[in-house]
Structure formats: C-alpha cells, structure tokens
Amino acid sequence: MRLKKALVVSAAVATFLFSTLGAYAATGVSAEEQRILDRLSAGVSLNGTVVQVPAEYYNMAVTELTNNAVDLTTDKVDSIIGNIDAAEAEIATDSSITSLADLKTSDKLNTIISYANTAANTANPNLTSVVDASGNVSIVDKSVGTGSSATASSAGTVAESGSIIKQTGFDLTQSVIVMLSLGTIMTACVFAANKKKLFVSDAEI
Amino acid sequence: MLKFKKNNFIKIIKSELMAYLYMPLIFAVCGYMICFLLLTPVLDMLQAMGGMMIADEIPDFNQSLNSIYDPEAAEKNREEAVSIKDITIPAYGTLYAHISCEKIGLDAPVYWGDNNEILKAGVGQYIGSFMPGFEKTILLSGHNTTDFKCLQNIELGDIITVTTNYGIYEYEVEDIQVIHMDTAEAEIGDILGQDKEQLITYTCYPFEKMVGRKVDRYFIFSKKLSGPVVE
Numbered sequence: 001m002r003l004k005k006a007l008v009v010s011a012a013v014a015t016f017l018f019s020t021l022g023a024y025a026a027t028g029v030s031a032e033e034q035r036i037l038d039r040l041s042a043g044v045s046l047n048g049t050v051v052q053v054p055a056e057y058y059n060m061a062v063t064e065l066t067n068n069a070v071d072l073t074t075d076k077v078d079s080i081i082g083n084i085d086a087a088e089a090e091i092a093t094d095s096s097i098t099s100l101a102d103l104k105t106s107d108k109l110n111t112i113i114s115y116a117n118t119a120a121n122t123a124n125p126n127l128t129s130v131v132d133a134s135g136n137v138s139i140v141d142k143s144v145g146t147g148s149s150a151t152a153s154s155a156g157t158v159a160e161s162g163s164i165i166k167q168t169g170f171d172l173t174q175s176v177i178v179m180l181s182l183g184t185i186m187t188a189c190v191f192a193a194n195k196k197k198l199f200v201s202d203a204e205i
Numbered sequence: 206m207l208k209f210k211k212n213n214f215i216k217i218i219k220s221e222l223m224a225y226l227y228m229p230l231i232f233a234v235c236g237y238m239i240c241f242l243l244l245t246p247v248l249d250m251l252q253a254m255g256g257m258m259i260a261d262e263i264p265d266f267n268q269s270l271n272s273i274y275d276p277e278a279a280e281k282n283r284e285e286a287v288s289i290k291d292i293t294i295p296a297y298g299t300l301y302a303h304i305s306c307e308k309i310g311l312d313a314p315v316y317w318g319d320n321n322e323i324l325k326a327g328v329g330q331y332i333g334s335f336m337p338g339f340e341k342t343i344l345l346s347g348h349n350t351t352d353f354k355c356l357q358n359i360e361l362g363d364i365i366t367v368t369t370n371y372g373i374y375e376y377e378v379e380d381i382q383v384i385h386m387d388t389a390e391a392e393i394g395d396i397l398g399q400d401k402e403q404l405i406t407y408t409c410y411p412f413e414k415m416v417g418r419k420v421d422r423y424f425i426f427s428k429k430l431s432g433p434v435v436e
Contacts, residue, residue: 028289055398056333063335067294144296157297157318157332164331164393165386166319169349169409169419179238186234193227196219 083119136162272300287433313352337374338435353408374432376404
C-alpha cells in the first residue's frame, strides 16, 4: 500500500511536471515543444538509475501539446525543461533516492512538487493540481467550462495519475448487506416482541 | 394488593415497550426497505434535482459544452489523411465520437475521459491513450451492464466502427482475453507506448456477476482496417 501511494504521488509529480502546458494558440507539436517531449523520453535520473516516464503520462503530454489551444514559446520551454533538470539535481543531493518509491518518503518530495508548480504556472496560470479522496492527482485547467453537472468535478482535466484500468461493473454487495441487516433487525424485533408476549391483547394476559 | 399493582405495572411496561420501541422500529425498517426498493431506479435523478436546488452557481444546460460530435461532418470526410488543424482535441467529459458494431448491437457515445460519471453516460476513453488516426493505441471502457454488455457476443473477425468528426475508422477484432486488472494495468501500460494504431475495449468480467468486486477485465484487441491518418 505504501509503495502504491509512493508511485501515485511520484507519478502525480511527474504528471504535473510534464503537463505544464498552457493555453496558447498553436497547431500540433512545434519544434520547441518537441524539446519537452525529447526531455521526457530521456527519462529522469535518480542517482544513477534512469527511470522512464510511464507511457500514459508521456501520451497525455503529447495530446496537450497537440491541442490547438496550446503553444509554448522558447522561453517557456526553457523554463519547463529547467525545472525538470532542477528537480533531477535536487534528487541527486539525496543518494538514498534510487526509485520513485524512495522519492515518496524523501524530504525532497515537497521541493520537487514546488518545481512542478513553478513550471505549471510558468506555462499556464490556470493549471492547478487536485487531489481526490483516493490520493489520485489530477492536473486541471480552471479556465475550462464545467459543462454538464455530471462532469463538473473533472472538467478541465488534462492529466491524471489514477489507474489505467477502471471499475466498469456494478457491485450490489453493499445493497445486499444493507437489506440483510434490515431483515435481521426486523426479525429480532418480532422475535423479542413475541417472546415478551407483546402481541397479545391485555384481555388475554 | 401489591401483587395486583406489580402485575399492572408489568403490563404497562410491556405495552409501552411494544408501543414506543418495537413497533416503531419494525415500521421504520419496513418503511426504509420499501422506499429503497421503490426509489432505487430514480435515486440518481432525485439527487441531481436536489443538487440543482442547492447548487452554488446556476447550472449550465448548454449541451455544446460537453459534445463536439457531429455525425454529418464525419460522413463528408472520406480522405486518406486529415490535417491536425482540422481536429479539435476534446476537453475532459466531452462527447467526441461514436462506437458501433451492428452484428452485436453495439451503439454508444464515446467521451474523452473515463471517470464514473462519464461511464454512466456512455463509453469512456482513457486520456493517456490517443484519438483515432494518430497511429497509437485507443483505450475505451464501458459498463458490462449497459453499453458494453453486448461485447460478450463479439467474435474474432468482427468489425468495430468508431466515428469521429474528422473520419470513420474501422477495426477488426483479432484477440479476446480475460485479464486480471492488476496484470492488465502493467500490460496495457506497456501497450500505450507502442507506435501502432489499435483499438482496445474492455469491461468488467464476468458479465453475469452482480455481487462482489470484479477483478477480471474482458479485453478486446482490434487492429485498424481503415480510416484517415492525422498529419
């Protein structure tokens, strides 16, 4: 469970860093934006161990860069890559971090997250991170309309760190347990009332 | 005299127990069960209505905010390639395509994103995958009691059609597998990095199991047959 949480947080930080892609007009992936993708492809060095960015987060970055509403200038790309490099350098100051799991328990985690925030706001001041009850982190563009009430809670999501495979079936276990519990309580009440002869009239007592 | 008073007292206690404890409890339980059984089908609607009454802001019923799908537009484009400039990347929760397979009766809207709300409305696409035409993996999920219930009848060689605003894509089923969700998490994660366009649809398995957590997923892997390439 700790490892899973560590991976979620680490992936969220990675997502945050790699999804710092703002709302500027562009078409497809420009040459400048390709530099970010190349930097992601190179992976992140954790004290000699190169950790590759999970494919799904890379894909989210590509999709956002492809978005017609996104365009990054050279300065902004330099800033984003600079923050990735700075986060990597910060990790190198703690030789005990050699995996994403180590990063979670490290004192460096908050510093890494601050680099991610800086990069995000450099690219788009509307980007913010949202953590749900399960600890999953989403990167949300607050400027996107909420659409229908059904999707309001996730409107503007450009990246997320949750599971790839979702729950796609209904589980009536809880309903069955509730019904059985109610039935048990009712049966117990009737039994107790019967035992105390509460169902008989005063005339019969 | 004392015994008579004691008997009377016991009778009073018993009748009060019956009147103020057991009967109200029995009626409360019966009433809850009846209400639950009757209201379950409309509970979602009632919650939505209640949410509107106490909403912090005026709800926006403009459907164009969560749908960019235009079936007539798809019919017009029959080219082998389409420019990236002609494509709109949908926002999360936006209906942008349609999936169908006439043979098994599959006919459902496809939304960008796959959270619980979206899966209630239709088929959801994982945003870590790509839209059709990008020469990458398309990962779609749906509930096994609604939109993807018919997937249990699909066979190898069947054709699945995904219709978007910029083109109509056809995929041929080439593999069907039941995979544990934890195993699938790793395997699909690797597939998402491949430079090959394939459609992966999945739902919970087994289809008839309604009680208990489902840990297996029914995966259908389909290769691309036709559809414009996005340039």
